[in-house]
Amino acid sequence: MESEEVIAGSLKRAVESGDVPGVVAAAATEDGVIFEGAAGALDIDSVVWIASMTKALTGAAAMQLVERGKLSLDAPAGDVVPELSGKQVLEGFAADGQPRLRPAKRPITLRHLLTHTSGLGYDTWNAEILRYRQATGIPAVGSCQNIALTTPLLVEPGERWEYGISIDWAGKLVEAASGQRLDRYMSENLFQPLGMDDTGFAIGPAQRLRKARMHTRAPDDGFKVIDHEIPQTPEFHMGGGGLYSTAGDYLKFTRMILDGGAGVLKPETVALMSRNAMGDVSCRPLKSQLPNLSTDLDFVDGMKWGLSFMINPTAFPGRRSASSLAWAGLANSYYWIDPVRKVAGVWATQLLPFYDARAVAAFEGFEKAVYANL
DSSP states (O other), X not given: OHHHHHHHHHHHHHHHTTSOSEEEEEEEETTEEEEEEEEETOOTTOBEEOGGGHHHHHHHHHHHHHHTTSOOSSSBGGGTXXXXXXXXXXXXXXXXXXXXXXXXXXXXXXXHHHHTOSSOOOTTTOHHHHHHXXXXXXXXXXXXXXXXXXXXXXXXXXXXXXXXXXXXXXXXXXXXXXXXXXXXXXXXXXXXXXXXXXXXXXXXXXXXXXXXXEEEEOTTSSEEEEOOOOOSSOSSOXXXXXXXXXXXXXXXXXXXXXXXXXXXXXXXXHHHHTSOOSTTOOOOOBOOSOTTTBOOBOTTTTOEEOSSOEEOSSOOTTSOOTTOEEEEETTTEEEEEETTTTEEEEEEOOEESBTOHHHHHHXXXXXXXXXXXX
């Protein structure tokens, strides 16, 4: 009980010091849940937009279909989703501002998509994709319109790590291989088996009553509430960032990975997902192009990527072990899965832009408190 109070204290301090408007967090070991708590504007059962924490769930869905022989990690993805066969590489822009494109020399694979080495990018962190969108009038991926996925490659598949819309396309592969919309496939094959009753692309009536409000920082060092919601009747379900969930629900997913699949995935599949899956390529810093959405992502420099998790090659002092799995969501939500110490944690607020320095420090404080009290 005393250890729970210490961990809860990290959440309370984060709110009282103005680091975040509210926070909800949970942690578990292989033996079960060791902490659930909230402070400020969020409650334990608050429904939050988990944004890119969606990616690991889409990756798990894709790997289920690899297990069943319906998808292949290294076959051309265009064999399943023909639109991926026609992807071209952006070589620059002509004098009149129109993009210059050439055919790609090699095919995109599911492995490329799950490791963000397909060559596809996000306008949030890539100036060329932002310029391409502005030149062509293509909407942002958050519109959930199919045309938003038609942006070109920035490099040849497999050439470098470029964080982007790859896992939205992986969601398209899941749909094509399963014959189901992504929401239904995930519900039947992940959410229901894991008891993730508050997770989905659409916000149900019960969830809407508990939906946390989005915030930005106000000039007076306080917080301002803003309107924000992912389209509820989308053309495509955003496998890269469209889910709403709770900290408790997402902890169930991390515990499944920690447990080696728990009947949802095979142990050997989880082991494969948890290893470097992009060879000599490493993650690199990303410079924000849309400061209202994100700060610069320098924390990824030198990291590796699995299927689909970020992997830290060395330990973080007082925190996770080397080879831990992690990622985050745009509204400053974070998780980690430590296969060495057998502990996982989920921490979420609803604050833009991403990687807010004070929010990150508060998350790290929570993680340190968990490890100090194991």
